[in-house]
Amino acid sequence: MKKTVQELLLVENTQLNHDNFKLVLQASTPLPEMFPGQFVNVEIKKATEIFLRRPFSILDVDYSNNTFSLLVKILGRGSKVLTTYQAGDKISVIFPLGSRFTFPKENDQVLLVGGGSGVAPMLFLAKTCGLKPENVHVLIGARSIRDHVDVESYKPYGNYYFTTEDGSLGEKGFVTHHPVFSDQLGSFDKIYTCGPDLMMKAVAKAAAEKQVFCEASLENMMACGFGVCLCCVEKTVDGNQCVCTDGPVFNINKLTW
Amino acid sequence: MKKTVQELLLVENTQLNHDNFKLVLQASTPLPEMFPGQFVNVEIKKATEIFLRRPFSILDVDYSNNTFSLLVKILGRGSKVLTTYQAGDKISVIFPLGSRFTFPKENDQVLLVGGGSGVAPMLFLAKTCGLKPENVHVLIGARSIRDHVDVESYKPYGNYYFTTEDGSLGEKGFVTHHPVFSDQLGSFDKIYTCGPDLMMKAVAKAAAEKQVFCEASLENMMACGFGVCLCCVEKTVDGNQCVCTDGPVFNINKLTW
Amino acid sequence: MVDLSVRIKDLLFKNPVLTASGTCGFGEEIADFIDLTRLGGVVMKGTTLNPRQGNDYPRMAETPSGMLNAVGLQNKGVDNFIQNIYPNIRDIDSNFIVNVNGSTIEEYVELTERINELDKIPAIELNISCPNVKEGGMAFGVSCPSAEAVVRAVRSVYDKPLIVKLSPNVTDISEIAKAVEGQGADSVSLVNTFLGMVVDANSRMPVLSTITGGLSGPAIKPIALRMVWQVYNAVKIPVIGMGGIMNATDAIEFLIAGASAVQVGTAIFIDPTIPVQIVDGIQNYLEINNIQSVSELTGSLQI
């Protein structure tokens, strides 16, 4: 998978909730194969004082149309401006970047735990991991129902569970409070997680305790995204590693959390 | 005329030729009175690495709609990005700025000489100077017909003459080669000019020779536009003066050209 | 109500936001846009003993997130200031500070003495860091002995608060700060502009008539902030921070890094209402964070 810098065409920008948008980008040539966990690095030109690119996970790929999509959550200046782009705009993107989740084995029971901007790779993994839907369990946490991203189109690929901090959707509390997590964790063969640091650390800790295979996709701040700046490092048992090339997906045994 | 910083609404952006656009901006409150020669300073946010505002002359004002218009010619980065703004966009503008042309006396015969980005104040002056149309003579120079800005809607306010360097519209050559200029200059009571430095200097020289009253509107580079940075200075017989506050309109006797 | 006031020696500022010299004229020029009495202070355009025409046009170049200027202290001299400006500003309820410049120590001293006679000028800012003049200016501010010499001479004729404005074009700004503190400066303000240059690739000429000019604006903010922090840790007198402040968050960062007050410069060119927006923004920040007094922010960096 050769990395490239390409000017892509924004073909769709759909607002999903108050601060989440789905952007669909089209290449003029066939896309390389891209996998859950991988990300792209997006240039945001329509703004003063945004200098670096911003990384976003791949949410989905449609090879037949040369398109892929991103789930963009407004966090700060860059993500905010990006969500104002309109169909027809050109956007420079570097892709595909980073490592991928280890796909499960046939008949594995897997739990995917996502939150915040970490929902995208979980949905993409659910869709493409190759398991029967009944073996795929996706747990999504949000602050409140208004922060929840509708996952209707991903429902065919797994079972969905929700938590919200205020109880407005699904169980009240954090993802770790959901019965599928708190009661059944040991029954999964593999756990995958992406989201806020605190969430991932809680998931990793519980997985480690139950000795379940667990991979987390980190979102460290990046300057380049392709392994030259050494800014995105995470401490691992093998020393500092680059989240953008050695990761973003790490087996939790590698991490020093 | 108090200067203000306001967020204005772009209500129209019309492409006039390959590199000229007319932008119409609307205020939410009544506009102050604004005069030919005066300008506004526009913030251009939808671009990386444009830091300062960009000054543009007032092309026209419609007090009943709280709108005024600008004629924007693409010169560099800022003007280019500005012309991509769309109706509905908000733009921060500081206005009104600078000095105004001295209005002619009743029955004066006046010649207005404009070129390049200097056409706007000439059209505004023709429209608002209060003379009978037959006393107003507007001479506009361009490189070629494709650089020419259609002035149809200003035709009722005066007589129009054109020069192009390649002869594709009107007389071939510079404005100074047009008969209305070369033959009749002495017959005018007042001459007004705005445009490229070289053009204005040639006009000023001829006017001085014939001892005709002449005002030029300068376009020195500006940082602030309201007299605090002292960056826009022009040498005058009274020392360095600020084009943004002492000008942009200067009587040519004041200038050291 | 939170307390926004700060003190430099015995001079009270109603809030820590001042406008920077050379970017707000004498205050009057921005009175259309803001109520000057809302500002902690106004540091007026650099003044010299005799009138100066400044440098030739072009004096300005835009740069990424900043600008170069080479104004070169254009001003009408101290007599004009006393006769034509001072009467207009003397009764405005804010601190109008004169930015004092000279080509020689004698000029600095003589100008200071003239300003000293003006009751309603509560302080001076001694500019030993202008990069745009051939004589004096920055030359005084880049070595300890010369900085000490000017400050000593001016201190001997001036009893009101003496702020010394430092140049960032030095290896170790905290050494210079300590040197001027040692000569009795009541405060240091930093930074003045960085010496920079812009070339036009087409004409192969410098853009500025003076070849080099002074860089200001957000581009320099990270360097200025670092310098404020270093100087704060080196001296006991209050530090006035500036360099690329565009909004309240920027200003708060300078306070946290060690500034007792801030100056807003180039931002005024972009929007002259920014200084007042910053006053409001700081107040808001204090309220949200339950901080009683802005002075608690100064040097509150957690490391």
Next chain:
Amino acid sequence: MVDLSVRIKDLLFKNPVLTASGTCGFGEEIADFIDLTRLGGVVMKGTTLNPRQGNDYPRMAETPSGMLNAVGLQNKGVDNFIQNIYPNIRDIDSNFIVNVNGSTIEEYVELTERINELDKIPAIELNISCPNVKEGGMAFGVSCPSAEAVVRAVRSVYDKPLIVKLSPNVTDISEIAKAVEGQGADSVSLVNTFLGMVVDANSRMPVLSTITGGLSGPAIKPIALRMVWQVYNAVKIPVIGMGGIMNATDAIEFLIAGASAVQVGTAIFIDPTIPVQIVDGIQNYLEINNIQSVSELTGSLQI
């Protein structure tokens, strides 16, 4: 055909565009994006005698038109370089230059000796200007005596082209340049990053784990350009210019101001194809302007 080649001592560069140390790994990392043989040279990631883990995360902060980094010379040490990197790059047709770092003069010398054994490393860049390490680094580069001492020691064991990379965090960079020229440096490259700082107003903490870091990118371009011009006017050895170069026009400005070659750093993070675009852009500029050889541009500033 215009001639893009430049020479530093007896080393030929096919064109004046190099990638800057710490921004292109060892070249291989950007080989997906560009053909490395199109580059004049690749200055590889800063190398030390022993492996270094570098500083803690966070090591990076975006700033207006720039960024701070505090990587702190993370690298696997010279042995790893010789065993695992050198074999991959030795036959690529470009100049792969090692950026040499040490905490002590002895370390600089020992590392240089190791690199000297590598046939296909045609030159070293001696980094006496890294602002992100506690020992050595910038400390050597901000005073003439210490800069002279390192260069003298390294020169005595190294006969190939020796480029010395200077720090901009000094009062007078031309003094440092003259000092290292006096010790036999074949070229100076400048600038390394400016010491800066970013504070998070909410947490009231520095953003970088190291408090301060090195500022790079377009923000620093006007200052870097001024320094290149000053150094060009002060020394006889060729100057390699860098600091915020984002496109061919920027690069040409550095050449005009006095650089014989340029390095492209932070721009690579934005678009790794920029260095090659710059090669093409310079060629295009020469053709349009009827200039035979890029070396005619060097120092061609009309003043």
